[in-house]
Amino acid sequence: MKLLEERILRDGECRPGDVLKVDSFLNHQIDVNLLCEIGREFERLFHEAGVTKILTVEASGIGVACITAQFFGVPVVFAKKSKTSNIANDVYSAKVDSYTHGVTNTVVVSKQYLHPEDRVLIVDDFLAKGQALLGLSEIVRQAGAQIVGAGIVIEKAYQGGGDLLREQGVRVESLARIASLDPEKGITFM
Amino acid sequence: MKLLEERILRDGECRPGDVLKVDSFLNHQIDVNLLCEIGREFERLFHEAGVTKILTVEASGIGVACITAQFFGVPVVFAKKSKTSNIANDVYSAKVDSYTHGVTNTVVVSKQYLHPEDRVLIVDDFLAKGQALLGLSEIVRQAGAQIVGAGIVIEKAYQGGGDLLREQGVRVESLARIASLDPEKGITFM
Numbered sequence: 001m002k003l004l005e006e007r008i009l010r011d012g013e014c015r016p017g018d019v020l021k022v023d024s025f026l027n028h029q030i031d032v033n034l035l036c037e038i039g040r041e042f043e044r045l046f047h048e049a050g051v052t053k054i055l056t057v058e059a060s061g062i063g064v065a066c067i068t069a070q071f072f073g074v075p076v077v078f079a080k081k082s083k084t085s086n087i088a089n090d091v092y093s094a095k096v097d098s099y100t101h102g103v104t105n106t107v108v109v110s111k112q113y114l115h116p117e118d119r120v121l122i123v124d125d126f127l128a129k130g131q132a133l134l135g136l137s138e139i140v141r142q143a144g145a146q147i148v149g150a151g152i153v154i155e156k157a158y159q160g161g162g163d164l165l166r167e168q169g170v171r172v173e174s175l176a177r178i179a180s181l182d183p184e185k186g187i188t189f190m
Numbered sequence: 191m192k193l194l195e196e197r198i199l200r201d202g203e204c205r206p207g208d209v210l211k212v213d214s215f216l217n218h219q220i221d222v223n224l225l226c227e228i229g230r231e232f233e234r235l236f237h238e239a240g241v242t243k244i245l246t247v248e249a250s251g252i253g254v255a256c257i258t259a260q261f262f263g264v265p266v267v268f269a270k271k272s273k274t275s276n277i278a279n280d281v282y283s284a285k286v287d288s289y290t291h292g293v294t295n296t297v298v299v300s301k302q303y304l305h306p307e308d309r310v311l312i313v314d315d316f317l318a319k320g321q322a323l324l325g326l327s328e329i330v331r332q333a334g335a336q337i338v339g340a341g342i343v344i345e346k347a348y349q350g351g352g353d354l355l356r357e358q359g360v361r362v363e364s365l366a367r368i369a370s371l372d373p374e375k376g377i378t379f380m
Binding site: 023024025028029030031032033035036058059060062063065066067069070073074075076077078080109110112113 | 213214215218219220221222223225226248249250252253255256257259260263264265266267268270299300302303
């Protein structure tokens with residue numbers, strides 16, 4: 001998506017430690033007009049998929065999921081990060097290693113909000129090693145629901161998470177796919 | 191807001207310990223159509239306020255903030271919960287006691303995203319004792335910006351947080367104001 005790539009080049013910052021900082025428009029300050037264009041594009045890509053629910057994980061996925069859900073006319077469900085390892089039996093749960101924060105979270109979704117007849121589009125702001133996406137996929141599988149695909153704003157393609165998911169048969173659509181990230185040389189796209 | 195009150199009566203659950211559970215439409219599963227009506231109402235209420243930014247706090251405030259921001263045509267900034275007590279000098283920060291979780295969080299906003307010329311509408315899903323709102327107000331004050339008001343989806347009016355803020359001169363507009371909450375007798379509105 002050209003508009004998004006241009007925005008990343010203009011306002012994204014490469015930081016040491018393989019960090020792409022897009023705080024100014026995606027995950028601290030949020031440019032809602034840009035999210036609208038992103039949501040519209042996800043709807044175009046998954047128009048025929050019969051989506052019944054958008055699934056994301058707190059916190060920074062929630063904005064893009066809500067704006068996207070407007071174009072599909074379906075509810076959002078966001079997985080919650082659980083601080084306890086005691087998981088209640090009324091939730092689906094999965095473990096997620098956070099690449100950015102170096103911790104493992106358990107994410108949970110109440111069994112009330114995902115059902116076997118659901119056709120789920122997973123939406124998230126970032127895809128790197130794919131841990132969040134794998135966790136969300138696991139939750140959808142526990143519910144016996146169908147994953148119709150994943151709509152990702154920015155994929156760090158060189159980290160392999162997207163391809164891991166694609167090899168598992170998940171349709172992953174990323175609106176910007178980063179080929180390399182270097183504080184000196186800048187950002188290149190696939 | 192009649193639509194919201196009806197929804198709370200239909201789908202809200204009173205739980206022991208003074209908990210109003212609105213997980214099915216507001217803060218786990220999200221009814222985006224309802225959020226649209228909420229956002230439209232906030233825009234009607236604060237139409238003349240010259241809002242330049244919507245400020246909320248992660249996680250469950252982000253959805254309502256993003257949908258609301260569409261009606262104002264302004265960016266969202268969400269305060270992040272910081273796990274460390276070492277606060278960097280490039281952020282504004284405030285301490286927030288969480289009524290629900292019994293912990294104190296520090297919430298931070300990068301200095302890049304709030305400026306003295308900003309006219310800030312604070313948006314959140316819940317207002318009880320007012321701790322989150324006080325923390326966000328403190329951050330706006332640190333930035334030297336103007337708080338034009340707070341748009342709240344559900345205020346537990348009997349817990350006093352709303353009135354505390356109103357006494358400080360903040361215009362607080364809550365779309366549903368709960369007068370009492372009782373697992374036996376149900377929910378009553380102001």
